[in-house]
Amino acid sequence: MPTPDRTSLPAIVAAGQHILESDGLDAVTMAAVAERVGVRPPSLYKRVRNRDELIRLIAEAAVTELGAALAQADPGGDPRERLRAIVTALREFARARTAAYLLVFTPLTTEPPSRELLETSSAPLFDAVAEIVDHDNVLEAARTFTAWATGFIAMELNGSFHLGGDVDTAFAYGVERLAAAITDR
Incomplete structure (x- = not known):
């Protein structure tokens, strides 16, 4: 049985935006965003290819x-x-x-x-x-x-x-x- 999706792309981007505003661009990492949305970092890769794509989506x-x-x-x-x-x-x-x-x-x-x-x-x-x-x-x-x-x-x-x-x-x-x-x- 497949694992249910625990987050969405909009939630990931919103988490990245929050981290960007509170801690700066360097703090926007896949691990930090995963923690903020309550998933493990590998789960983010179902929605976002890598950090570069995450930054582009936030931009x-x-x-x-x-x-x-x-x-x-x-x-x-x-x-x-x-x-x-x-x-x-x-x-x-x-x-x-x-x-x-x-x-x-x-x-x-x-x-x-x-x-x-x-x-x-x-x-x-x-x-x-x-x-x-x-x-x-x-x-x-x-x-x-x-x-x-x-x-x-x-x-x-x-x-x-x-x-x-x-x-x-x-x-x-x-x-x-x-x-x-x-x-x-």
């Missing part, structure tokens, strides 16, 4: 969650207001789920999430940018906004703003100035 879950947060934050309407809301949602995700954020925006040694998933999660940003730049410049403008935001967020998460002033004000200023700078229309 995909983070990209999906981030995409949902960006879509939920998108108020529609004025493109600059949309950009402000979307980039603010990115910053809030980074603050709330720092390890997941870093996993998404740090090069992985494993296979990255699929292009389709990345495009879907980035759609709110691309849609907002498309309203203020020429069609031929949408990718470049979205990348510029993403690069600025991730750089700002990285400095904030690292405590690198040492010259005083209000970081929230600086963030809002940056969003406004960058939106004005990329506007083609």
